[in-house]
Amino acid sequence: MFEDEIRTIKRLGVRMILLQILNFASVIASGLMIWKGLSLVTNSESPIVVVLSGSMEPAFYRGDLLFLTNPVSELYKTGDITVYKIPGADIPIVHRVMETRDTPIKGWDKLNATTPHPVTQKLLTKGDNNAVDDLDLYQGIEWLERKHIVGKVRGFVPYVGYVTIAMNDFPQLKYALLGGLALLALFQRE
Amino acid sequence: MHSIFARLNNSTSLLSSCLMGLLFAISLTTFLFNEEAHGQIVPASVKVLDARLPRQRYRTQEAVFTQFNVTADLTPLFHWNTKQVFVYLQAEYNNSKGVQNEVVVWDRIVRRKSDAVIRTRAMSKYSIRDLTRSFKKIPGAHFTLKYNIMPYVGVLTSGDIARTSELVTFPAAQRAVS
Incomplete structure (x- = not known):
């Protein structure tokens, strides 16, 4: 069954295999670089997220892909759909901002300020498909603040993220895919 | 090969x-597609109540309940890449400590072009509360009707539809009838 492959390995020699492994590693590394680069440009720790719950239906369904940005120069406004992560909670939540409270910072001056805005924001969010606001989801925090927010939703592609949900639900699929890719990378002949 | x-x-x-x-x-x-939606908001009733809000940390505080006559035509916002339009009415006011507040009081999701003409009495789905728990020192608020378009694919867009021309004043608080 694997005689063909073994024969190719013998023919190609160790150097060739090492080269293929190097190729594979560089593919993974460039993927990671793109991800981190995007992260840097958008100022968001994860600029692309997959919707995991139905709390924003009918706007977003499970498996939809969202593109986020989190520019320092912008304040959040009501109506914005934000992704936030409460410390201690394991998954980020995608919900809409319903209240903003901008408290002025005393003694803020433009030249030696640590924040670009003269205000600190307190936010309250709610899922479009939920009956009540998110106070109970905040785990004791009364208001959402900038530090909790991963980003604001700017772009949207439906269904694409379902692949990752499928991979999380069936881990075998993930290993099969990874293994298959690795094998392909090793044995692919130009 | x-x-x-x-x-x-x-x-x-x-x-x-x-x-x-x-x-x-x-x-x-x-x-x-950058057509604008047009509409009008007319305040019909504004009440400040001494409310008991069981989910809040401060159980007794003043809360503002509003009713607006909202008329709006959102049909220009429906083009081939519009999945839904989220319309919302928000209050904007500054409190005595200089805090700038924006609070959504009413919202609606419009999914079809046939439902895009809105003519309704918008009763507050969400009450307005203040960080100071009182509206005694707050004269009133401006209200704005805004929208947020969800596309089938691509970028989310948003805009304004209407704004109250005059300050909508808050009356003195009254005891909530229990």
Whole structure:
């Protein structure tokens, strides 16, 4: 069954295999670089997220892909759909901002300020498909603040993220895919 | 070279790049549609109540309940890449400590062009509360009707529909009838 492959390995020699492994590693590394680069440009720790719950239906369904940005120069406004992560909670939540409270910072001056805005924001969010606001989801925090927010939703592609949900639900699929890719990378002949 | 696997691989990669190009082009067309929606908001009733809000940390505080006559025509916002329009009415006011507040009091999701003409009495779905728990020192608020468009694919857009021309004043608080 694997005689063909073994024969190719013998023919190609160790150097060739090492080269293929190097190729594979560089593919993974460039993927990671793109991800981190995007992260840097958008100022968001994860600029692309997959919707995991139905709390924003009918706007977003499970498996939809969202593109986020989190520019320092912008304040959040009501109506914005934000992704936030409460410390201690394991998954980020995608919900809409319903209240903003901008408290002025005393003694803020433009030249030696640590924040670009003269205000600190307190936010309250709610899922479009939920009956009540998110106070109970905040785990004791009364208001959402900038530090909790991963980003604001700017772009949207439906269904694409379902692949990752499928991979999380069936881990075998993930290993099969990874293994298959690795094998392909090793044995692919130009 | 011309194995079934190679053919399959080539055709799926071509198909997926075509699909991505198409989706990108569709999402770009969003920028071509920039019609404005028009509407009007007229305050019908504004009440400040000494409310007991069981979910809040401070159980007794003043809360503002409003009713607005909202008329709006959102049909210009419905184009081929509009999945839904989120319409919302918000209050904007500054409190005595200089805190700038924006609070959504009413919202509606419009999913079809046939439902895009809105003529309704918008009763507050969400009450307005203040960080100081009182509206004694707050003369009133401006109200704005805004929208947020969800596309089938691409960028989310938003805009304003109407704004109250005069300050909507808050009356003195009254005991909530229990």
